[in-house]
Amino acid sequence: MAIIQTQEVHKIYPNGTIGLAGLSISIEPGEMVGVLGSSGAGKTTLFRMLNGTLRPSRGRLSVLGQELSGRVTPSELRRLRSGIALVNQNHNVIPPLSVLQNVLIGRLGQTNTLSALAGFFRVAKTDFERATEAIALVGLADKLYQRAEDLSGGQQQRVAIARSLMQGPQLLLADEPIASVDMRNATMLLDLFRRLNQELGITVVMNLHQLDFAIRYCPRILVLKAGRLAFDGRPEDLKDFDIYDEHNSSLPTGEKDLPPEAALLAEAEMGELILKRDFSGND
Protein backbone atom coordinates (compact mmCIF):
# COMPACT_ATOMS: atom_id res chain seq x y z
CA MET A 1 0.00 0.00 0.00
CA ALA A 2 1.23 3.44 -0.84
CA ILE A 3 2.73 5.42 2.01
CA ILE A 4 1.59 8.69 0.46
CA GLN A 5 -1.45 8.88 -1.76
CA THR A 6 -3.01 12.06 -3.06
CA GLN A 7 -5.95 12.29 -5.43
CA GLU A 8 -6.77 15.53 -7.17
CA VAL A 9 -5.68 17.54 -4.15
CA HIS A 10 -6.40 21.25 -4.28
CA LYS A 11 -5.29 23.85 -1.81
CA ILE A 12 -6.68 27.35 -1.96
CA TYR A 13 -5.55 29.63 0.85
CA PRO A 14 -8.03 31.94 2.55
CA ASN A 15 -6.53 34.92 0.69
CA GLY A 16 -7.29 33.23 -2.62
CA THR A 17 -3.74 32.12 -3.40
CA ILE A 18 -3.66 28.73 -5.06
CA GLY A 19 -1.19 26.31 -3.49
CA LEU A 20 -2.11 23.11 -5.27
CA ALA A 21 -4.41 22.69 -8.23
CA GLY A 22 -5.28 19.02 -8.54
CA LEU A 23 -2.23 17.03 -7.56
CA SER A 24 -2.30 13.24 -7.76
CA ILE A 25 0.74 11.32 -6.64
CA SER A 26 1.46 7.99 -5.05
CA ILE A 27 4.65 7.09 -3.22
CA GLU A 28 5.47 3.56 -2.10
CA PRO A 29 7.27 2.62 1.12
CA GLY A 30 11.05 2.65 0.81
CA GLU A 31 11.21 5.13 -2.03
CA MET A 32 13.53 8.12 -2.14
CA VAL A 33 11.79 10.87 -4.03
CA GLY A 34 12.97 14.33 -5.00
CA VAL A 35 10.36 17.02 -5.58
CA LEU A 36 11.43 19.82 -7.91
CA GLY A 37 9.77 22.95 -9.14
CA SER A 38 10.24 26.67 -8.96
CA SER A 39 9.17 28.73 -5.97
CA GLY A 40 5.44 28.90 -5.76
CA ALA A 41 4.90 25.66 -7.62
CA GLY A 42 3.30 24.20 -4.50
CA LYS A 43 6.16 22.19 -3.03
CA THR A 44 6.00 23.59 0.48
CA THR A 45 2.22 23.50 0.47
CA LEU A 46 2.42 19.79 -0.37
CA PHE A 47 4.93 19.13 2.40
CA ARG A 48 2.95 20.98 5.02
CA MET A 49 -0.11 19.04 3.94
CA LEU A 50 1.62 15.69 4.23
CA ASN A 51 2.03 16.02 8.00
CA GLY A 52 -1.42 17.40 8.59
CA THR A 53 -0.48 21.03 9.19
CA LEU A 54 -2.50 22.15 6.19
CA ARG A 55 -5.70 20.56 5.00
CA PRO A 56 -6.69 20.05 1.38
CA SER A 57 -9.47 22.31 0.13
CA ARG A 58 -10.55 19.55 -2.24
CA GLY A 59 -9.45 16.06 -3.12
CA ARG A 60 -8.24 13.14 -1.04
CA LEU A 61 -5.01 12.65 0.79
CA SER A 62 -3.72 9.82 2.91
CA VAL A 63 -0.33 9.46 4.57
CA LEU A 64 0.87 6.33 6.42
CA GLY A 65 -2.65 4.99 6.07
CA GLN A 66 -4.16 8.02 7.79
CA GLU A 67 -6.86 9.81 5.85
CA LEU A 68 -6.16 13.55 6.05
CA SER A 69 -8.94 14.98 3.95
CA GLY A 70 -11.73 15.17 6.46
CA ARG A 71 -11.96 15.03 10.20
CA VAL A 72 -8.78 14.09 12.06
CA THR A 73 -8.72 13.82 15.83
CA PRO A 74 -5.71 15.18 17.70
CA SER A 75 -4.68 11.68 18.76
CA GLU A 76 -4.82 10.38 15.18
CA LEU A 77 -2.76 13.34 14.11
CA ARG A 78 -0.29 12.69 16.89
CA ARG A 79 0.10 9.06 15.89
CA LEU A 80 0.65 10.04 12.26
CA ARG A 81 3.20 12.70 13.11
CA SER A 82 5.17 10.39 15.38
CA GLY A 83 5.95 8.41 12.24
CA ILE A 84 7.01 11.42 10.18
CA ALA A 85 10.30 13.20 10.66
CA LEU A 86 10.68 16.78 9.49
CA VAL A 87 13.88 18.47 8.39
CA ASN A 88 13.44 21.96 7.07
CA GLN A 89 15.54 24.81 5.82
CA ASN A 90 14.76 26.85 8.93
CA HIS A 91 12.69 26.55 12.09
CA ASN A 92 14.33 23.25 12.91
CA VAL A 93 14.97 23.76 16.60
CA ILE A 94 13.57 25.50 19.64
CA PRO A 95 16.36 28.06 20.16
CA PRO A 96 16.46 28.34 23.96
CA LEU A 97 16.45 24.59 24.56
CA SER A 98 19.62 22.53 24.66
CA VAL A 99 20.59 20.23 21.82
CA LEU A 100 19.67 17.27 24.01
CA GLN A 101 16.22 18.67 24.84
CA ASN A 102 15.60 19.42 21.18
CA VAL A 103 16.42 15.87 20.25
CA LEU A 104 14.23 14.53 23.05
CA ILE A 105 11.32 16.37 21.43
CA GLY A 106 11.48 13.49 18.96
CA ARG A 107 10.19 11.20 21.73
CA LEU A 108 7.21 13.35 22.67
CA GLY A 109 4.88 11.51 20.34
CA GLN A 110 5.46 8.30 22.28
CA THR A 111 5.77 9.81 25.76
CA ASN A 112 3.09 11.00 28.11
CA THR A 113 3.28 14.62 29.14
CA LEU A 114 4.26 13.98 32.73
CA SER A 115 7.29 11.85 32.01
CA ALA A 116 8.25 14.24 29.21
CA LEU A 117 8.28 17.04 31.77
CA ALA A 118 10.33 14.97 34.17
CA GLY A 119 12.89 14.88 31.37
CA PHE A 120 13.67 18.53 32.08
CA PHE A 121 15.18 17.43 35.37
CA ARG A 122 16.28 13.88 34.77
CA VAL A 123 16.30 12.19 31.41
CA ALA A 124 15.40 8.50 31.40
CA LYS A 125 18.47 6.38 30.78
CA THR A 126 17.23 4.71 27.60
CA ASP A 127 16.08 8.03 26.15
CA PHE A 128 19.37 9.65 27.05
CA GLU A 129 21.40 6.90 25.41
CA ARG A 130 19.31 6.94 22.29
CA ALA A 131 19.42 10.73 22.03
CA THR A 132 23.17 10.85 22.61
CA GLU A 133 23.69 8.22 19.93
CA ALA A 134 21.65 10.21 17.47
CA ILE A 135 23.50 13.42 18.34
CA ALA A 136 26.86 11.69 18.01
CA LEU A 137 25.81 10.31 14.64
CA VAL A 138 25.27 13.82 13.27
CA GLY A 139 28.58 14.91 14.79
CA LEU A 140 27.34 17.18 17.55
CA ALA A 141 28.27 15.13 20.61
CA ASP A 142 30.38 17.98 22.00
CA LYS A 143 27.38 20.34 21.86
CA LEU A 144 25.04 18.13 23.86
CA TYR A 145 24.14 20.70 26.51
CA GLN A 146 24.56 23.84 24.44
CA ARG A 147 21.59 25.96 23.62
CA ALA A 148 20.43 25.28 20.09
CA GLU A 149 20.46 28.99 19.26
CA ASP A 150 24.24 29.06 19.65
CA LEU A 151 24.59 26.61 16.75
CA SER A 152 24.92 27.51 13.09
CA GLY A 153 22.02 26.97 10.71
CA GLY A 154 23.60 23.80 9.34
CA GLN A 155 24.19 22.44 12.81
CA GLN A 156 20.60 23.21 13.78
CA GLN A 157 19.53 21.19 10.79
CA ARG A 158 21.62 18.30 12.03
CA VAL A 159 19.88 18.58 15.38
CA ALA A 160 16.63 18.14 13.46
CA ILE A 161 18.05 15.00 11.86
CA ALA A 162 19.05 13.64 15.27
CA ARG A 163 15.50 14.40 16.41
CA SER A 164 14.20 12.47 13.40
CA LEU A 165 16.32 9.47 14.35
CA MET A 166 14.91 9.72 17.86
CA GLN A 167 11.43 9.50 16.39
CA GLY A 168 12.21 6.31 14.51
CA PRO A 169 10.12 7.49 11.55
CA GLN A 170 8.70 5.59 8.61
CA LEU A 171 8.73 8.72 6.51
CA LEU A 172 11.18 11.59 6.34
CA LEU A 173 10.00 14.87 4.85
CA ALA A 174 12.76 17.32 4.05
CA ASP A 175 11.65 20.73 2.81
CA GLU A 176 14.62 22.28 0.99
CA PRO A 177 17.14 20.68 3.34
CA ILE A 178 20.20 21.91 1.46
CA ALA A 179 19.00 25.38 0.50
CA SER A 180 21.21 27.15 3.02
CA VAL A 181 23.99 24.60 3.36
CA ASP A 182 27.37 24.60 1.60
CA MET A 183 28.34 22.02 -0.99
CA ARG A 184 30.26 19.73 1.35
CA ASN A 185 27.57 19.68 4.00
CA ALA A 186 24.89 19.23 1.39
CA THR A 187 26.61 16.08 0.18
CA MET A 188 27.03 14.83 3.73
CA LEU A 189 23.38 15.49 4.49
CA LEU A 190 22.09 13.74 1.40
CA ASP A 191 24.46 10.82 1.94
CA LEU A 192 22.94 10.46 5.38
CA PHE A 193 19.42 10.57 3.94
CA ARG A 194 20.41 7.89 1.47
CA ARG A 195 21.72 5.69 4.28
CA LEU A 196 18.51 6.18 6.24
CA ASN A 197 16.64 5.19 3.13
CA GLN A 198 18.71 2.19 2.17
CA GLU A 199 19.72 0.81 5.56
CA LEU A 200 16.67 1.63 7.64
CA GLY A 201 14.10 1.56 4.87
CA ILE A 202 12.80 5.02 5.71
CA THR A 203 10.84 6.57 2.88
CA VAL A 204 12.44 9.91 2.04
CA VAL A 205 10.62 12.69 0.25
CA MET A 206 12.61 15.85 -0.25
CA ASN A 207 12.01 19.09 -1.83
CA LEU A 208 15.03 20.37 -3.73
CA HIS A 209 16.05 23.33 -5.80
CA GLN A 210 19.27 21.79 -7.05
CA LEU A 211 18.67 19.69 -10.11
CA ASP A 212 22.11 18.00 -10.01
CA PHE A 213 21.65 16.81 -6.44
CA ALA A 214 18.19 15.51 -7.21
CA ILE A 215 19.46 13.56 -10.18
CA ARG A 216 22.34 12.13 -8.17
CA TYR A 217 20.36 11.05 -5.13
CA CYS A 218 16.78 10.40 -6.10
CA PRO A 219 15.78 7.36 -8.14
CA ARG A 220 12.43 9.04 -8.68
CA ILE A 221 11.72 12.66 -9.38
CA LEU A 222 8.51 14.62 -9.30
CA VAL A 223 8.25 18.06 -10.82
CA LEU A 224 5.49 20.37 -9.70
CA LYS A 225 4.35 23.20 -11.84
CA ALA A 226 1.61 25.65 -10.95
CA GLY A 227 0.30 23.28 -8.30
CA ARG A 228 0.12 20.29 -10.63
CA LEU A 229 2.31 17.31 -11.37
CA ALA A 230 4.34 18.09 -14.48
CA PHE A 231 6.78 15.21 -14.43
CA ASP A 232 7.01 11.89 -12.64
CA GLY A 233 9.80 9.51 -13.51
CA ARG A 234 13.43 8.57 -13.43
CA PRO A 235 16.08 11.28 -13.46
CA GLU A 236 17.39 10.00 -16.82
CA ASP A 237 14.14 10.96 -18.46
CA LEU A 238 14.32 14.42 -17.02
CA LYS A 239 17.00 15.47 -19.52
CA ASP A 240 14.59 16.53 -22.23
CA PHE A 241 12.24 18.12 -19.79
CA ASP A 242 12.43 21.83 -19.21
CA ILE A 243 11.76 22.27 -15.51
CA TYR A 244 12.09 25.97 -15.29
CA ASP A 245 10.16 27.19 -18.28
CA GLU A 246 8.26 30.43 -18.03
CA HIS A 247 4.93 28.91 -17.07
CA ASN A 248 6.35 28.08 -13.72
CA SER A 249 6.01 31.51 -12.25
CA SER A 250 2.42 31.89 -13.28
CA LEU A 251 1.09 31.44 -9.75
CA PRO A 252 0.44 34.54 -7.69
CA THR A 253 2.90 33.40 -5.03
CA GLY A 254 5.56 33.12 -7.73
CA GLU A 255 8.48 35.05 -6.36
CA LYS A 256 7.32 35.36 -2.80
CA ASP A 257 10.23 33.60 -1.16
CA LEU A 258 12.89 35.05 -3.39
CA PRO A 259 14.50 38.32 -2.36
CA PRO A 260 13.35 41.14 -4.66
CA GLU A 261 16.64 41.38 -6.55
CA ALA A 262 16.72 37.65 -7.14
CA ALA A 263 13.15 37.75 -8.37
CA LEU A 264 14.02 40.53 -10.77
CA LEU A 265 17.05 38.66 -12.03
CA ALA A 266 14.99 35.52 -12.44
CA GLU A 267 12.50 37.48 -14.50
CA ALA A 268 15.28 39.08 -16.45
CA GLU A 269 16.74 35.74 -17.39
CA MET A 270 13.47 34.93 -19.00
CA GLY A 271 14.00 37.91 -21.22
CA GLU A 272 11.04 39.82 -19.94
CA LEU A 273 13.03 42.69 -18.57
CA ILE A 274 15.99 44.54 -19.81
CA LEU A 275 18.71 45.02 -17.28
CA LYS A 276 21.64 47.22 -17.85
CA ARG A 277 24.31 48.76 -15.79
CA ASP A 278 24.07 52.45 -15.44
CA PHE A 279 27.02 54.51 -14.26
CA SER A 280 25.58 57.89 -14.91
CA GLY A 281 23.74 58.23 -11.63
CA ASN A 282 20.94 60.20 -13.23
CA ASP A 283 17.39 59.14 -13.15
Next chain:
Amino acid sequence: MIDLKSRQSRSNSVRLHVDLSKIELPNRRSFRYSNLVILVVALGVIWYSGNGSRVSVEPFFDIHNQKQVVIFASNLFPPDLSPSFLQLVWQLTVETFQISVIGTVLAIIIAFPLSVLGMRQRGEEKSRASLGTARWLLRTVAYHLTRTLFNLARAIPELIWALVAIIFVGLGPFAGVVALTIHSAGILGKLYAEIFEAVDQRLVETVRGAGANELQTLFFARIPLTMPVLLSYTMFRWECNMRAATVLGFVAAGGLGTQLRISMNTYNYPQVTTLVIALLVLVTLVDIAGQFLRRRILDVSEVTACRPEPAELVAAINK
Protein backbone atom coordinates in the same frame (compact mmCIF):
# COMPACT_ATOMS: atom_id res chain seq x y z
CA MET B 1 32.38 46.90 -5.94
CA ILE B 2 29.44 48.61 -4.44
CA ASP B 3 30.50 51.51 -2.30
CA LEU B 4 28.40 51.59 0.84
CA LYS B 5 30.02 54.64 2.33
CA SER B 6 27.45 57.14 1.29
CA ARG B 7 24.08 57.03 -0.25
CA GLN B 8 25.26 59.32 -2.99
CA SER B 9 28.06 57.10 -4.17
CA ARG B 10 25.96 54.01 -3.78
CA SER B 11 23.32 55.27 -6.13
CA ASN B 12 26.05 56.31 -8.57
CA SER B 13 28.14 53.20 -8.75
CA VAL B 14 25.82 50.40 -9.68
CA ARG B 15 22.31 50.68 -10.81
CA LEU B 16 19.96 48.18 -12.34
CA HIS B 17 17.55 49.64 -14.79
CA VAL B 18 14.13 48.13 -14.88
CA ASP B 19 11.47 49.03 -17.35
CA LEU B 20 8.58 49.51 -14.99
CA SER B 21 6.08 49.81 -17.80
CA LYS B 22 6.48 46.10 -18.41
CA ILE B 23 5.76 45.02 -14.87
CA GLU B 24 2.35 44.78 -13.42
CA LEU B 25 2.55 46.27 -9.94
CA PRO B 26 -0.10 45.35 -7.39
CA ASN B 27 -2.61 48.04 -6.53
CA ARG B 28 -1.71 50.12 -3.55
CA ARG B 29 -3.87 49.25 -0.60
CA SER B 30 -6.68 51.72 -0.79
CA PHE B 31 -7.10 54.24 1.99
CA ARG B 32 -9.43 52.91 4.61
CA TYR B 33 -11.91 55.48 5.82
CA SER B 34 -12.70 53.29 8.77
CA ASN B 35 -9.20 54.10 10.10
CA LEU B 36 -9.99 57.80 9.89
CA VAL B 37 -13.20 57.23 11.81
CA ILE B 38 -11.28 55.36 14.51
CA LEU B 39 -8.79 58.22 14.77
CA VAL B 40 -11.54 60.83 15.10
CA VAL B 41 -13.38 58.76 17.69
CA ALA B 42 -10.16 58.27 19.67
CA LEU B 43 -9.43 62.01 19.67
CA GLY B 44 -13.01 62.68 20.71
CA VAL B 45 -12.77 60.25 23.60
CA ILE B 46 -9.52 61.84 24.79
CA TRP B 47 -11.02 65.34 24.73
CA TYR B 48 -14.19 64.13 26.40
CA SER B 49 -12.20 62.38 29.13
CA GLY B 50 -10.06 65.41 29.90
CA ASN B 51 -13.14 67.62 29.98
CA GLY B 52 -15.08 65.26 32.19
CA SER B 53 -12.25 64.93 34.70
CA ARG B 54 -11.90 68.72 34.82
CA VAL B 55 -8.28 68.61 33.75
CA SER B 56 -6.70 72.04 33.93
CA VAL B 57 -3.38 73.67 34.83
CA GLU B 58 -4.90 76.55 36.78
CA PRO B 59 -4.91 74.98 40.28
CA PHE B 60 -1.15 74.50 40.05
CA PHE B 61 -0.63 78.26 39.74
CA ASP B 62 -3.08 79.25 42.46
CA ILE B 63 -1.00 80.88 45.20
CA HIS B 64 -3.32 79.63 47.93
CA ASN B 65 -2.97 76.04 46.76
CA GLN B 66 0.79 76.38 46.57
CA LYS B 67 0.87 77.52 50.18
CA GLN B 68 -1.20 74.55 51.23
CA VAL B 69 1.20 72.19 49.49
CA VAL B 70 4.15 73.75 51.28
CA ILE B 71 2.40 73.36 54.63
CA PHE B 72 1.52 69.77 53.82
CA ALA B 73 5.06 68.97 52.72
CA SER B 74 6.62 70.54 55.77
CA ASN B 75 4.32 68.46 57.96
CA LEU B 76 5.64 65.32 56.33
CA PHE B 77 9.12 65.95 57.66
CA PRO B 78 10.94 64.70 59.54
CA PRO B 79 9.75 61.10 59.31
CA ASP B 80 8.83 59.38 62.56
CA LEU B 81 11.85 57.25 63.39
CA SER B 82 11.04 56.39 66.99
CA PRO B 83 12.12 52.80 67.76
CA SER B 84 8.63 51.65 68.72
CA PHE B 85 7.11 52.94 65.49
CA LEU B 86 9.97 51.58 63.39
CA GLN B 87 9.41 48.18 64.92
CA LEU B 88 5.74 48.35 64.01
CA VAL B 89 6.58 49.47 60.47
CA TRP B 90 9.04 46.57 60.12
CA GLN B 91 6.38 44.09 61.16
CA LEU B 92 3.83 45.58 58.78
CA THR B 93 6.35 45.73 55.94
CA VAL B 94 7.11 42.06 56.38
CA GLU B 95 3.37 41.34 56.41
CA THR B 96 2.83 43.35 53.22
CA PHE B 97 5.69 41.49 51.60
CA GLN B 98 4.23 38.16 52.65
CA ILE B 99 0.75 39.04 51.37
CA SER B 100 2.13 40.11 48.01
CA VAL B 101 4.35 37.04 47.61
CA ILE B 102 1.74 34.45 48.46
CA GLY B 103 -0.97 36.35 46.56
CA THR B 104 1.19 36.43 43.44
CA VAL B 105 2.22 32.78 43.71
CA LEU B 106 -1.37 31.60 44.15
CA ALA B 107 -2.37 33.80 41.20
CA ILE B 108 0.29 32.15 39.04
CA ILE B 109 -0.91 28.70 40.08
CA ILE B 110 -4.46 29.57 39.06
CA ALA B 111 -3.65 31.67 35.99
CA PHE B 112 -1.24 29.27 34.36
CA PRO B 113 -3.52 26.29 33.68
CA LEU B 114 -6.41 28.58 32.83
CA SER B 115 -4.29 30.49 30.32
CA VAL B 116 -3.91 27.27 28.36
CA LEU B 117 -7.69 27.14 27.97
CA GLY B 118 -7.87 30.85 27.24
CA MET B 119 -5.38 30.64 24.41
CA ARG B 120 -6.55 30.85 20.83
CA GLN B 121 -5.01 27.95 18.98
CA ARG B 122 -3.89 28.54 15.44
CA GLY B 123 -3.46 26.11 12.60
CA GLU B 124 -5.81 24.39 10.20
CA GLU B 125 -5.79 21.25 12.31
CA LYS B 126 -7.71 23.21 14.95
CA SER B 127 -10.44 24.20 12.53
CA ARG B 128 -13.98 23.01 12.91
CA ALA B 129 -13.77 20.87 9.79
CA SER B 130 -10.73 19.06 11.10
CA LEU B 131 -11.69 18.63 14.74
CA GLY B 132 -15.34 17.87 14.18
CA THR B 133 -18.11 20.11 15.46
CA ALA B 134 -18.43 18.61 18.94
CA ARG B 135 -14.77 18.85 19.82
CA TRP B 136 -14.44 22.29 18.25
CA LEU B 137 -17.49 23.56 20.12
CA LEU B 138 -16.14 22.27 23.42
CA ARG B 139 -12.84 24.03 22.81
CA THR B 140 -14.50 27.28 21.77
CA VAL B 141 -16.84 27.32 24.74
CA ALA B 142 -13.93 26.63 27.11
CA TYR B 143 -12.01 29.47 25.48
CA HIS B 144 -14.77 32.03 25.86
CA LEU B 145 -15.63 30.88 29.35
CA THR B 146 -12.04 31.29 30.47
CA ARG B 147 -11.73 34.71 28.88
CA THR B 148 -14.93 35.82 30.60
CA LEU B 149 -13.60 34.55 33.91
CA PHE B 150 -10.39 36.51 33.39
CA ASN B 151 -12.36 39.63 32.54
CA LEU B 152 -14.53 39.30 35.61
CA ALA B 153 -11.54 38.81 37.90
CA ARG B 154 -9.82 41.81 36.34
CA ALA B 155 -12.76 44.14 36.12
CA ILE B 156 -13.50 43.99 39.83
CA PRO B 157 -10.78 45.86 41.75
CA GLU B 158 -8.79 44.22 44.53
CA LEU B 159 -10.51 46.44 47.06
CA ILE B 160 -13.92 45.03 46.23
CA TRP B 161 -12.57 41.49 46.18
CA ALA B 162 -11.13 42.20 49.63
CA LEU B 163 -14.53 43.25 50.93
CA VAL B 164 -15.99 40.02 49.58
CA ALA B 165 -13.12 38.01 51.03
CA ILE B 166 -13.56 39.56 54.46
CA ILE B 167 -17.06 38.12 54.56
CA PHE B 168 -15.62 34.65 54.00
CA VAL B 169 -12.37 34.66 55.92
CA GLY B 170 -12.75 37.59 58.28
CA LEU B 171 -10.51 40.62 58.79
CA GLY B 172 -6.77 40.24 58.42
CA PRO B 173 -4.03 39.47 55.94
CA PHE B 174 -5.66 36.34 54.52
CA ALA B 175 -8.52 38.41 53.12
CA GLY B 176 -5.90 40.52 51.36
CA VAL B 177 -4.27 37.41 49.95
CA VAL B 178 -7.57 36.16 48.55
CA ALA B 179 -8.29 39.52 46.93
CA LEU B 180 -4.86 39.76 45.34
CA THR B 181 -4.99 36.18 44.12
CA ILE B 182 -8.30 36.58 42.31
CA HIS B 183 -7.53 39.91 40.69
CA SER B 184 -3.98 38.96 39.67
CA ALA B 185 -5.09 35.59 38.33
CA GLY B 186 -7.34 37.48 35.93
CA ILE B 187 -4.52 39.71 34.77
CA LEU B 188 -1.80 37.06 34.59
CA GLY B 189 -4.13 34.58 32.90
CA LYS B 190 -4.86 37.01 30.11
CA LEU B 191 -1.21 37.99 29.74
CA TYR B 192 0.05 34.41 29.72
CA ALA B 193 -2.55 33.36 27.17
CA GLU B 194 -1.65 36.22 24.85
CA ILE B 195 2.08 35.70 25.27
CA PHE B 196 1.70 32.01 24.45
CA GLU B 197 -0.37 32.90 21.39
CA ALA B 198 2.30 35.23 20.07
CA VAL B 199 4.98 32.54 19.74
CA ASP B 200 6.38 31.90 16.25
CA GLN B 201 3.85 29.49 14.76
CA ARG B 202 6.50 27.70 12.69
CA LEU B 203 8.32 26.65 15.84
CA VAL B 204 5.06 25.40 17.34
CA GLU B 205 4.57 23.37 14.16
CA THR B 206 8.06 21.94 14.50
CA VAL B 207 7.25 20.52 17.92
CA ARG B 208 3.76 19.43 16.91
CA GLY B 209 5.35 17.81 13.88
CA ALA B 210 7.27 15.42 16.12
CA GLY B 211 3.96 14.15 17.49
CA ALA B 212 3.74 16.37 20.56
CA ASN B 213 0.33 17.07 22.04
CA GLU B 214 -0.74 20.59 22.93
CA LEU B 215 0.46 20.40 26.53
CA GLN B 216 3.85 19.13 25.43
CA THR B 217 4.00 21.90 22.85
CA LEU B 218 3.37 24.35 25.66
CA PHE B 219 6.27 23.07 27.71
CA PHE B 220 8.71 22.43 24.88
CA ALA B 221 8.00 25.42 22.67
CA ARG B 222 5.76 28.13 24.06
CA ILE B 223 7.22 28.41 27.55
CA PRO B 224 10.93 28.19 26.72
CA LEU B 225 10.45 30.64 23.87
CA THR B 226 8.73 33.23 26.04
CA MET B 227 10.46 32.72 29.38
CA PRO B 228 11.97 36.22 29.70
CA VAL B 229 8.68 37.89 28.82
CA LEU B 230 6.70 35.66 31.17
CA LEU B 231 9.13 36.42 33.93
CA SER B 232 9.13 40.17 33.51
CA TYR B 233 5.34 40.41 33.42
CA THR B 234 5.05 38.20 36.47
CA MET B 235 7.60 40.27 38.36
CA PHE B 236 5.78 43.41 37.36
CA ARG B 237 2.56 41.93 38.69
CA TRP B 238 4.30 41.13 41.95
CA GLU B 239 5.34 44.75 42.21
CA CYS B 240 1.77 45.88 41.56
CA ASN B 241 0.61 43.46 44.24
CA MET B 242 3.00 45.01 46.70
CA ARG B 243 1.29 48.35 46.24
CA ALA B 244 -2.13 46.76 46.14
CA ALA B 245 -1.39 44.94 49.40
CA THR B 246 -0.85 48.34 50.98
CA VAL B 247 -4.08 49.77 49.70
CA LEU B 248 -5.93 46.66 50.87
CA GLY B 249 -4.93 47.58 54.41
CA PHE B 250 -7.38 50.47 54.08
CA VAL B 251 -10.22 47.99 54.40
CA ALA B 252 -8.41 46.24 57.23
CA ALA B 253 -7.12 43.43 55.07
CA GLY B 254 -3.70 43.55 56.70
CA GLY B 255 -0.33 45.09 55.85
CA LEU B 256 1.06 48.61 55.82
CA GLY B 257 -2.20 50.09 54.61
CA THR B 258 -4.06 49.66 57.88
CA GLN B 259 -1.46 51.72 59.70
CA LEU B 260 -1.23 54.19 56.81
CA ARG B 261 -4.91 54.87 57.15
CA ILE B 262 -4.70 55.32 60.93
CA SER B 263 -1.76 57.71 60.62
CA MET B 264 -3.48 59.73 57.92
CA ASN B 265 -6.75 59.91 59.80
CA THR B 266 -4.95 61.19 62.88
CA TYR B 267 -2.96 63.69 60.77
CA ASN B 268 0.27 62.06 61.92
CA TYR B 269 2.18 62.95 58.77
CA PRO B 270 5.68 62.02 60.01
CA GLN B 271 4.40 58.47 60.40
CA VAL B 272 2.94 58.62 56.90
CA THR B 273 6.38 59.55 55.57
CA THR B 274 8.01 56.60 57.29
CA LEU B 275 5.40 54.26 55.88
CA VAL B 276 5.81 55.62 52.35
CA ILE B 277 9.58 55.17 52.62
CA ALA B 278 9.03 51.56 53.71
CA LEU B 279 6.84 51.03 50.66
CA LEU B 280 9.44 52.57 48.38
CA VAL B 281 12.09 50.24 49.76
CA LEU B 282 9.81 47.25 49.16
CA VAL B 283 9.10 48.13 45.54
CA THR B 284 12.80 48.78 44.88
CA LEU B 285 13.64 45.37 46.32
CA VAL B 286 11.19 43.68 43.96
CA ASP B 287 12.72 45.58 41.09
CA ILE B 288 16.22 44.44 42.02
CA ALA B 289 15.08 40.84 42.42
CA GLY B 290 13.37 40.99 39.02
CA GLN B 291 16.46 42.40 37.31
CA PHE B 292 18.55 39.67 38.88
CA LEU B 293 16.28 36.88 37.65
CA ARG B 294 15.90 38.35 34.19
CA ARG B 295 19.63 38.73 33.78
CA ARG B 296 20.12 35.10 34.70
CA ILE B 297 17.82 34.06 31.89
CA LEU B 298 18.81 36.64 29.31
CA ASP B 299 22.55 36.61 29.86
CA VAL B 300 22.81 33.20 28.32
CA SER B 301 21.18 34.57 25.22
CA GLU B 302 19.87 37.88 24.00
CA VAL B 303 17.18 36.23 21.95
CA THR B 304 13.54 36.75 22.76
CA ALA B 305 11.41 34.71 20.48
CA CYS B 306 8.29 36.55 21.51
CA ARG B 307 7.17 39.40 19.32
CA PRO B 308 7.12 42.86 20.83
CA GLU B 309 4.28 42.88 23.28
CA PRO B 310 0.89 43.63 21.74
CA ALA B 311 -0.67 46.88 22.81
CA GLU B 312 -3.43 45.09 24.72
CA LEU B 313 -0.87 43.56 27.02
CA VAL B 314 0.51 46.94 27.96
CA ALA B 315 -3.00 48.28 28.39
CA ALA B 316 -3.95 45.36 30.61
CA ILE B 317 -1.08 45.79 33.01
CA ASN B 318 -1.32 49.53 33.19
CA LYS B 319 -4.92 49.56 34.22
